[in-house]
Amino acid sequence: xxxxxxxxxxxxxxxxxxxxxxxxxxxxxIADCARCREELDALARTVxxxxxxxxxxxxxxxxxxxxxxxxxAAPAEAHQPRWRMYWGAAAAVGFAxxxxxxxxxxxxxxxxxEAVALAGxxxxxxEVALAERGGSGGAKGADEKLLRKAANVEPIGGTAxxxxxxxxxxxxxxxVSSGQIVAIAPVSSEQIVLPSAxxxxxxxxxxxxxxxxxxxxxxxxxxxxxxxLLKSADxxxxxxxxxxxxxxxxxxxxxxxxLRNALAVAGLQAAEEKNDRxxxxxxxxxxxxxxxxxxxxRDLDSASxxxxxxxxxxxxxxxxxxxxxTAAANAPARAAxxxxxxxxxxxxxxxxxxxxxxQKKAGPAEAATPQQAQKAEAAEEPLVQVTLLFPLAESPxxxxxxxxxxxxxxxxx
Amino acid sequence: MSEASAELRLNEAAVKRTDADLxxxxxxxxxxxxxxxxxxxxxxxxNLALRLTGSxxxxxxxxxxxxxxxxxxxxxFRRQSSFYxxxxxxxxxxxxxxxxxxxxxxxxxxxxxxxxxSAERGDPAEGPAGLQSNGPDPSEQASLAERRQIVEEALQSxxxxxxxxxxxxxxxxxxxxxxxxxxxxxxxxxxxxxxxxRMALKDVLAPKLGPAPQ
Numbered sequence: 001x002x003x004x005x006x007x008x009x010x011x012x013x014x015x016x017x018x019x020x021x022x023x024x025x026x027x028x029x030i031a032d033c034a035r036c037r038e039e040l041d042a043l044a045r046t047v048x049x050x051x052x053x054x055x056x057x058x059x060x061x062x063x064x065x066x067x068x069x070x071x072x073a074a075p076a077e078a079h080q081p082r083w084r085m086y087w088g089a090a091a092a093v094g095f096a097x098x099x100x101x102x103x104x105x106x107x108x109x110x111x112x113x114e115a116v117a118l119a120g121x122x123x124x125x126x127e128v129a130l131a132e133r134g135g136s137g138g139a140k141g142a143d144e145k146l147l148r149k150a151a152n153v154e155p156i157g158g159t160a161x162x163x164x165x166x167x168x169x170x171x172x173x174x175x176v177s178s179g180q181i182v183a184i185a186p187v188s189s190e191q192i193v194l195p196s197a198x199x200x201x202x203x204x205x206x207x208x209x210x211x212x213x214x215x216x217x218x219x220x221x222x223x224x225x226x227x228x229l230l231k232s233a234d235x236x237x238x239x240x241x242x243x244x245x246x247x248x249x250x251x252x253x254x255x256x257x258x259l260r261n262a263l264a265v266a267g268l269q270a271a272e273e274k275n276d277r278x279x280x281x282x283x284x285x286x287x288x289x290x291x292x293x294x295x296x297x298r299d300l301d302s303a304s305x306x307x308x309x310x311x312x313x314x315x316x317x318x319x320x321x322x323x324x325x326t327a328a329a330n331a332p333a334r335a336a337x338x339x340x341x342x343x344x345x346x347x348x349x350x351x352x353x354x355x356x357x358x359q360k361k362a363g364p365a366e367a368a369t370p371q372q373a374q375k376a377e378a379a380e381e382p383l384v385q386v387t388l389l390f391p392l393a394e395s396p397x398x399x400x401x402x403x404x405x406x407x408x409x410x411x412x413x
Numbered sequence: 414m415s416e417a418s419a420e421l422r423l424n425e426a427a428v429k430r431t432d433a434d435l436x437x438x439x440x441x442x443x444x445x446x447x448x449x450x451x452x453x454x455x456x457x458x459x460n461l462a463l464r465l466t467g468s469x470x471x472x473x474x475x476x477x478x479x480x481x482x483x484x485x486x487x488x489x490f491r492r493q494s495s496f497y498x499x500x501x502x503x504x505x506x507x508x509x510x511x512x513x514x515x516x517x518x519x520x521x522x523x524x525x526x527x528x529x530x531s532a533e534r535g536d537p538a539e540g541p542a543g544l545q546s547n548g549p550d551p552s553e554q555a556s557l558a559e560r561r562q563i564v565e566e567a568l569q570s571x572x573x574x575x576x577x578x579x580x581x582x583x584x585x586x587x588x589x590x591x592x593x594x595x596x597x598x599x600x601x602x603x604x605x606x607x608x609x610x611r612m613a614l615k616d617v618l619a620p621k622l623g624p625a626p627q
Contacts, residue, residue: 017589058458
């Protein structure tokens with residue numbers, strides 16, 4: 001593939017919208033082409049910067065405004081002109097009645113025609129007055145109120161919308177689990193495996209991102225703010241050098257891309273750092289802002305080590321999960337459901353095998369999950385279980401030898 | 414955690430009426446049901462409108478009008494699409510037509526306050542820029558607000574349709590299929606348009622944001 005064509009794929013690449021073959025083509029190209037790598041870097045940075053914009057709440061009285069106008073909103077179209085017309089007519093009639101009453105008192109006989117003439121005249125002025133004061137003018141008054149409210153809108157902040165700890169559906173935990181995990185994307189969950197060029201840096205970033213987003217539970221949030229969580233990464237890393245640091249929490253589905261984008265940049269930087277250190281970039285997953293990918297094949301077997309812990313994720317669509325990279329990157333159930341047919345090619349054979357293992361382990365807890373997954377789908381915006389996986393070892397440890405021997409030798413920084 | 418949360422979710426699902434339920438109820442003349450829909454979607458609608466208009470005032474206006482149009486058009490709401498995509502389609506069209514009618518404004522608001530707020534307390538996630546710093550760095554905090562302002566402005570400098578597609582994808586986090594529904598175009602078009610829009614934004618932003626932070 002030439003550069004132009006590769007660059008043309010970048011946007012879809014970041015969104016996980018490429019097929020396995022396309023994705024691999026992009027990866028192998030950017031592994032060799034510094035210019036395209038920079039281009040992708042810049043694009044990812046851009047996407048992240050947009051996703052990082054703060055979210056604001058709608059003005060507090062927006063709903064009231066809508067509801068109060070609802071009464072006047074005729075079920076038919078073109079409500080405002082008609083509404084004005086009605087008021088104009090009503091004013092005219094009212095005015096006519098008043099005139100009739102007055103004139104009847106004075107000169108009953110001539111009341112009729114005169115009243116009608118007056119009414120007609122005043123119907124016009126009445127409408128104009130209404131239009132200025134009541135009609136659009138009234139709306140303007142309301143608008144001003146809205147404007148004031150809007151100026152004081154409370155920023156929600158964070159990197160994704162409505163990020164509040166209270167919205168988290170599950171209790172997030174930072175745990176260390178053994179082994180490398182295959183990225184699995186069942187319908188209601190998403191796992192993001194960070195590029196592990198510099199796992200510690202990636203972890204730091206993820207913690208920062210998560211803390212900023214308010215995704216962490218209060219206690220972790222505080223520890224993160226104090227930098228303690230970051231420090232503890234060192235200790236945990238030492239204690240579990242061959243393992244995966246895992247940070248799990250739930251997000252609304254719409255919040256996932258923001259996180260993913262943020263982490264993409266984190267991954268890129270980790271990769272850059274690695275390159276800066278003069279290490280040779282591996283033509284595999286590393287050094288590439290791949291946000292969710294299957295780890296090297298030799299790690300797949302160890303997926304079963306951790307499968308039980310993940311079993312609550314509700315494995316609904318197995319074949320989609322067998323193509324973890326695409327499915328995980330796509331997150332939405334829709335994508336996961338569409339994925340199965342062609343996407344899982346020969347390449348996915350190994351992941352599928354590991355999934356089979358994972359399924360076996362997941363078996364017992366599985367019974368409850370389809371229901372759960374369905375309920376989650378029924379909700380307007382399903383929550384997504386996000387698990388960030390940080391392979392702490394520079395090089396993944398074979399499942400057969402999970403001992404400390406193969407551990408990474410020292411911290412990268 | 415999984416069991417408790419699963420139960421919670423089940424209960425919520427049982428109690429909560431879906432958007433489709435609420436839409437049916439409101440088209441049958443239940444304003445309260447519509448009120449619930451407004452409540453559910455107003456923040457997202459407002460944020461989208463905010464990115465489209467660049468002004469909280471215009472955004473609030475547009476959202477209000479979009480909801481009213483949605484209410485009036487409720488009988489024509491086809492249940493194949495979600496209320497969300499339907500509403501957002503109305504909203505995007507509303508903002509677009511308002512711009513055409515000449516009420517477009519120049520971006521005039523700043524989110525400095527928001528940036529400042531989330532940047533306080535050491536801002537544990539100063540984004541990737543904070544990669545190596547553990548402590549709060551005042552210059553970094555300032556640069557976060559500045560950066561957001563730059564991004565806001567760059568976004569506003571794009572064409573409306575480009576802005577819309579970026580907002581739907583990167584701010585709203587909608588997938589291609591939903592974006593296609595909102596914008597009323599094929600998915601393939603979403604893909605190519607989104608790419609062009611992001612590249613355009615990148616071209617504006619890259620020189621301003623500078624090289625990758627070290």
